[in-house]
Amino acid sequence: MIVTRQIGFRIAAIVLAAVILQVSFFSYIQIFGAAPDVVPVVIAAVGLLGGAVIGAVVGFAAGFLLDATLLQTLGVSSLVLLSVGYLAGRYRESFEIDGSSAPALLAGGLGLLAAAGFTAMALTLGVDGTVSGLVVREVVLKGLLAYLLMFPLYPLIRFSLRPALVLEEPSTRRPIFRKRARPGRGRRPGARVRRASAPGRAL
Amino acid sequence: MYRKQVRRRRAVLVGLIVGSLVLLSAHFSEARSGPLHVIQRGVATVLSPLEAVASQALKPARDVIDWFDETWGARGENDELRGELADVREQLAEAQVAMGENEEFRELLGLDKDELAGFDPAFEPVTTRVITRSPSLVNASVGVDAGSADGVEVDDAVVAPDGLVGRVAEVTSTSAQVQLITDHRNGVSVQVAPQGPQGIVSAQAGNPEDLQLEFFSNDEEVEEGQFLVTAGWSNGELSSAYPRGVLVGEITETTLAEQDFQQVTVRPFVDMQDLQYMQILTGGPKRPGVDP
Numbered sequence: 001m002i003v004t005r006q007i008g009f010r011i012a013a014i015v016l017a018a019v020i021l022q023v024s025f026f027s028y029i030q031i032f033g034a035a036p037d038v039v040p041v042v043i044a045a046v047g048l049l050g051g052a053v054i055g056a057v058v059g060f061a062a063g064f065l066l067d068a069t070l071l072q073t074l075g076v077s078s079l080v081l082l083s084v085g086y087l088a089g090r091y092r093e094s095f096e097i098d099g100s101s102a103p104a105l106l107a108g109g110l111g112l113l114a115a116a117g118f119t120a121m122a123l124t125l126g127v128d129g130t131v132s133g134l135v136v137r138e139v140v141l142k143g144l145l146a147y148l149l150m151f152p153l154y155p156l157i158r159f160s161l162r163p164a165l166v167l168e169e170p171s172t173r174r175p176i177f178r179k180r181a182r183p184g185r186g187r188r189p190g191a192r193v194r195r196a197s198a199p200g201r202a203l
Numbered sequence: 204m205y206r207k208q209v210r211r212r213r214a215v216l217v218g219l220i221v222g223s224l225v226l227l228s229a230h231f232s233e234a235r236s237g238p239l240h241v242i243q244r245g246v247a248t249v250l251s252p253l254e255a256v257a258s259q260a261l262k263p264a265r266d267v268i269d270w271f272d273e274t275w276g277a278r279g280e281n282d283e284l285r286g287e288l289a290d291v292r293e294q295l296a297e298a299q300v301a302m303g304e305n306e307e308f309r310e311l312l313g314l315d316k317d318e319l320a321g322f323d324p325a326f327e328p329v330t331t332r333v334i335t336r337s338p339s340l341v342n343a344s345v346g347v348d349a350g351s352a353d354g355v356e357v358d359d360a361v362v363a364p365d366g367l368v369g370r371v372a373e374v375t376s377t378s379a380q381v382q383l384i385t386d387h388r389n390g391v392s393v394q395v396a397p398q399g400p401q402g403i404v405s406a407q408a409g410n411p412e413d414l415q416l417e418f419f420s421n422d423e424e425v426e427e428g429q430f431l432v433t434a435g436w437s438n439g440e441l442s443s444a445y446p447r448g449v450l451v452g453e454i455t456e457t458t459l460a461e462q463d464f465q466q467v468t469v470r471p472f473v474d475m476q477d478l479q480y481m482q483i484l485t486g487g488p489k490r491p492g493v494d495p
Contacts, residue, residue, distance in 0.1 A: 012447035024258040024347070028265050030272065030476060035338045053215050060219045068246035069254070070337055071373040071380040074239055075227030082219045086361065115339075121407060122341040125231070126388060135409035138340050145386070194480075 003051035007164040011046060011054075014160060015062045018042040023069055033134065034141035039077075040067060040084045040114035041149045044107045045157040047088025048097065049165060055085025073125060080117035084110045104150040111146020115139040235357075245376040248350075251334065251378040255348050258334040267472070269477065284426050290428060293456075301397070302358065326446065328362075328482040329353050340409045345478060350377045354485040363481045366450035366472035367391065367433060371483060379483070383475050385411045392434040392443045392449050395425055401434050404451060404469055411475060414452060416467035416472070429454045431469055446484065454481035 001007070017041050027035045039062055047055025063078030091097075091106055116139050123131060158165070220304045331353075335346030349355050350373045359370040361381050369389060372382040382389050387408035393416070394401045400423040406416040416431070431454065435447025456468040 004476070019254055020257050021261075022338055024254050025261040025339040027336035028476075029268050034340075035336075037338050039338075053212050056216055056219050059221065065250075068243045069250050070342075070344070071243060071247055071375075072337075072342065073227060074230040074243060075223045075225070078226065079220065079223035082216075082223065086216055108367065118339050119341055119409070121469060122339060126472070130407050132407040132410035134411075138409065184274060 001054060001160065001164045003054065003164060004102055007161060009165075011050075011058060012061075012129030014042060014046070014157060015058060016063065017148070019062060019065045023068070028054075031145060032141055034145065036144050036149060037111060037115060038144040038149060038153070040111050041107050041146050041153055042157065043081050044088040044110045044146075045086045045103065045150065046161075047085040048088065048092045048103055048106065048154070049158055049161055051093055052089030054085050055087075055089035056082045057085070059083070059085030069133075071158070076121045077118070080114050080121065083117065084114050087113075100151075103154045104147050107150035108143050109156075112139060112143030114146075115142035119136060126154045134153050144169060205400065215259060230348045244373075247346075248375045248377050251346070251348065251350075251375065252377075254346065255332075258332075290418070309343060324492050326365050326484040326487040327354065328357060329380075329485050330480060330482050332480055333478050340411055341387070343383040343406070343411055344372065344477065345381050345383065347379050347381055347481065347483070349483060350375050352376045352378050355379050355483050356485065360445045360449070361481050362449055362484060363473045363478065365474070366452070367445065368473055368475075368478065368481050381481070381483075384414065384471060390417075391445060391451060392436060393431040394434040395454075396430040396432045399423075399425065399429070401436070402467075404431065412470065414469040414471060415454070417433045417464070418452070418468055425454055425457055427454050 003011070022038050022127045026038050029035055043062055045054065046058045050058070059081035060078045063076070063081040064074065066072075066077040066081075067074045088106060088110060097103065119139060143198055225280075226239070229237075230457075232240060246276060257449040274324055287469050298371050325348050329349050331347040331349035333345045334348050337344050355371060355374055357371055359371045367384055369381050369383040369386070373380040384391055384404070384408045389404040390403050392401065393404050402416045417438050431451040432450045433443065433445040433447060433451060435443050435445055435449075439442065450472050452469040454467055455470045458466045
């Protein structure tokens with residue numbers, strides 16, 4: 001991903017929208033006792049599109065914003081979300097993303113990791129009493145919800161950041177007009193053949 | 204070239220991890236007036252109007268989802284509520300008789316009614332709306348659209364029509380963070396109504412529905428269905444953060460524990476998931492050990 005100033009603004013807008021939507025909408029929705037966590041899904045998507053460094057930096061910034069908004073201990077969400085962004089980016093750099101379910105599966109795994117990370121950090125920082133077993137159910141459900149959320153979010157974020165993406169999938173469309181070889185103007189013997197570059201391979 | 208990229212990537216990762224840990228430890232150890240807290244409150248103040256607008260704009264969508272959720276849940280609750288209604292009618296009749304007697308005794312003794320009321324008239328309730336909510340069960344807190352500009356201070360008690368909600372944990376000029384009584388960091392000193400034994404209710408981390416009544420001796424006799432109200436005690440040097448007589452919840456289960464204390468489960472009266480409006484009790488009498 002090539003991050004120009006305009007793309008930077010777009011990423012900032014996506015992160016801000018995700019944090020605001022999280023605290024004022026998604027946190028109110030309870031699905032079998034767990035609220036969907038949209039921020040790790042967005043960070044995973046950005047990491048998948050932009051790579052490890054961009055994923056980690058955006059995760060850190062989103063975590064700072066989330067902690068500041070909720071007036072929580074600063075640094076907790078940053079630590080968890082930068083890990084999510086970094087791991088998503090490393091996956092993109094190491095493996096081929098083939099099939100539409102790969103990003104969703106990755107988001108499910110990272111959502112589970114993020115929920116477990118948030119819970120572990122919260123418990124480490126200040127629980128004197130007992131911990132309810134419902135915490136485990138919440139972590140698993142959040143992973144499942146992250147898997148489902150990635151299906152609409154990944155194409156949406158990819159569309160928003162499309163101008164910055166270095167390599168797009170080669171287009172399968174055929175060109176509409178194809179030049180016909182003119183009679184009597186054949187290739188000279190020994191002349192080099194010019195190959196057209198792969199269609200849709202935008203740089 | 205590739206090695207340089209790898210080194211850069213690792214350096215960024217290490218830098219960010221160290222940055223997070225520094226933020227965490229500095230924020231955890233510094234006072235409320237420290238620079239990180241000031242920055243945090245600044246960011247929260249800037250974002251709170253956006254949150255308020257988003258919360259208001261998305262309310263219809265939330266209501267639709269709530270409607271499905273409540274319709275699903277209401278089917279099972281109907282029979283249970285009918286049984287409870289019969290019990291409550293019985294208790295209401297008893298309470299009305301007791302109130303009549305109480306009124307007569309007060310008149311006989313010539314006491315000022317306001318001084319003995321559960322809510323001290325010195326409190327100035329500030330009505331406020333929920334604008335943010337923590338996504339995690341472990342941190343049970345909500346953000347509201349009233350802050351220090353409205354007279355809200357840290358440790359002010361927060362109530363809803365059904366009973367106690369929690370207390371103010373952080374304040375900015377335009378918003379505040381309310382720690383709910385279902386948060387594991389919160390403890391409320393309570394009394395079994397009307398004049399029963401006292402104890403402390405607190406939540407298990409990650410359980411938003413039930414509270415546990417702690418330090419409650421096996422000798423004390425309590426029954427399922429009894430109500431708990433805030434004890435609002437003060438010994439002159441220390442005092443409870445909550446005013447006396449606010450409804451907290453109902454005892455749903457009692458079991459004798461192996462040690463000296465029994466295990467009592469309490470269901471809060473306020474449905475913390477459906478909270479939309481609440482009142483912050485600002486002002487009020489000075490609380491030794493709570494107010495600076």
